[in-house]
Amino acid sequence: MPKRRLSLTNTLGALAGMLVLALAIFALMRIADEVRIADIVAAVHATPTTTLIMSAFFAFMSYVLLTGYDWFAVRHLGYTLRYQLIALASFTSYTMSHTLGLTVLTGGSVRYRMYTRVGVTPIDVALIIGLCGFTFWLGIVMLAGVGLVISPELSGPFAQYSAYLPGIERWAGVLLLAGAAGYWLLAALWRHPLKAFGHVLYLPNGRETGIQILLGAFDLGFAAAALYVLLPDVGLPGFATFLTVYAVAMIVGAMSHSPGGLGVFEAVTLLLLPDAPKAPLLAALFLFRVIYTLIPFMLGLALLAWTEIVAFRDRRRVAKLEAAAGD
Numbered sequence: 001m002p003k004r005r006l007s008l009t010n011t012l013g014a015l016a017g018m019l020v021l022a023l024a025i026f027a028l029m030r031i032a033d034e035v036r037i038a039d040i041v042a043a044v045h046a047t048p049t050t051t052l053i054m055s056a057f058f059a060f061m062s063y064v065l066l067t068g069y070d071w072f073a074v075r076h077l078g079y080t081l082r083y084q085l086i087a088l089a090s091f092t093s094y095t096m097s098h099t100l101g102l103t104v105l106t107g108g109s110v111r112y113r114m115y116t117r118v119g120v121t122p123i124d125v126a127l128i129i130g131l132c133g134f135t136f137w138l139g140i141v142m143l144a145g146v147g148l149v150i151s152p153e154l155s156g157p158f159a160q161y162s163a164y165l166p167g168i169e170r171w172a173g174v175l176l177l178a179g180a181a182g183y184w185l186l187a188a189l190w191r192h193p194l195k196a197f198g199h200v201l202y203l204p205n206g207r208e209t210g211i212q213i214l215l216g217a218f219d220l221g222f223a224a225a226a227l228y229v230l231l232p233d234v235g236l237p238g239f240a241t242f243l244t245v246y247a248v249a250m251i252v253g254a255m256s257h258s259p260g261g262l263g264v265f266e267a268v269t270l271l272l273l274p275d276a277p278k279a280p281l282l283a284a285l286f287l288f289r290v291i292y293t294l295i296p297f298m299l300g301l302a303l304l305a306w307t308e309i310v311a312f313r314d315r316r317r318v319a320k321l322e323a324a325a326g327d
Contacts, residue, residue, distance in 0.1 A: 035278045043232075043283035051229055052287070058226035059292045065219035066094050070111075072211060073131035076204055077124050081115075088303060089114040090132075095300030098293050101259035104129060110304065117311065127201065131212075138183070138209075139216020140247050141176050143224070146217070147243030148173025184209045220247070226292055227269075230284035235275030245272045260293055 067083075070090035074081055089111055097107035108129050115125050148169050188206025195201075204212060224246040228239055237245070249268040253261020266285045273281060 035282060039279035040282050040286070043280040044287060047230065047283065047287060052291070054229045055226045055287070055291050058222045058229065059296070062219050062222040062226065062292070063091060063094070063296065065215055065222065066090055068215045068219070069132040069135045070128065072135065072204075072208070072215060073128040074115075074120075076131065076208060077127060079120060079124075081118060081120075085114070085118060088307065091296070092300045092304045092307075095293075095296045096304075098260045099297040101257060101261075103133070114307065131204075135212045135216045136220075137216070138180060138213045139218075139220045140250060141180050142213050142217040143220045143243050144247035145173045145176030145180065147240050147247065149177065151238050151240035151244075180213055184213065220250070223292065227284065227288040230287050231273075232277055232280035232284065234277055234280075235273065237273070245269065248272060262289075 067087040067090040070086045071083060074086055092114070093107035093110040096110055097103040100106045108125075111129060112122065112125050115128065116122065120128070150173075184206060187204055187209040190203060191205070193200045193202050221243065224243055225239070227246065228242050231242075236242075246269075249265045249272070250261070252268045253265035256264040258264055266282075269285060270278070270281060
């Protein structure tokens with residue numbers, strides 16, 4: 001792609017992200033006029049401890065499955081690294097990108113430091129990042145497709161289209177699932193290598209692609225469950241319907257390029273759950289941010305600092321041994 005066209009694409013993407021973020025901020029400000037902070041605080045305090053524990057468990061399971069993204073990518077590229085190292089690289093990189101945004105820059109730099117230390121080439125680190133990102137999007141497609149097929153009930157501003165196009169929800173779900181199935185079939189049949197920048201890459205085969213799809217879908221399903229259990233019972237759709245809501249909110253949040261989709265994810269969720277009481281819904285979204293983003297981020301920072309300290313000590317030890325050998 002010519003540099004001018006690439007620059008134009010990047011500029012348009014950035015402008016679109018800024019527009020989405022501005023609209024989300026405007027929507028949140030409109031909603032904030034209808035809700036008192038005291039009501040949100042009261043809803044937070046009223047959340048049962050058992051509900052918080054359930055949400056934390058689902059968040060934990062989501063992060064466990066996220067380590068599977070890296071494990072799959074590393075194994076596909078032919079490396080046999082220990083799972084503990086892969087899990088550490090995955091967890092710390094995702095906690096950074098979930099909180100700070102700019103996934104390639106934040107999470108990518110963490111992966112680069114950790115993987116290159118154990119012999120992974122820079123180009124393969126880039127491929128790991130790409131495979132992890134593709135697993136996420138396969139999961140989004142699968143999640144939204146399953147939600148629409150099982151419970152074809154569009155909510156919020158999309159519900160009006162059902163009257164004009166009966167069955168559009170289920171057909172949309174079928175189309176998404178057909179897309180995932182079509183990619184799986186292509187992966188199963190296409191065994192020709194791809195060449196780029198002097199490197200050869202084989203796409204995941206059918207079995208590996210199936211693993212990708214399941215990893216992405218179950219990871220996002222657990223993440224959605226971590227939020228779902230926090231939501232108020234009033235005006236809450238079934239979990240299958242909520243999967244579609246969560247998938248749409250994640251997609252729009254990713255498009256905005258705001259740190260972790262902050263503000264945008266919340267605005268879309270509020271928009272797609274119009275029947276839920278606003279104060280308890282905002283309280284649930286706040287608690288979800290704390291459980292799924294803030295606490296893992298703090299733990300990720302601590303682990304990242306620990307790995308850097310250990311690496312620094314190892315370099316000093318090697319330097320002393322080399323100096324002693326030279327004497």
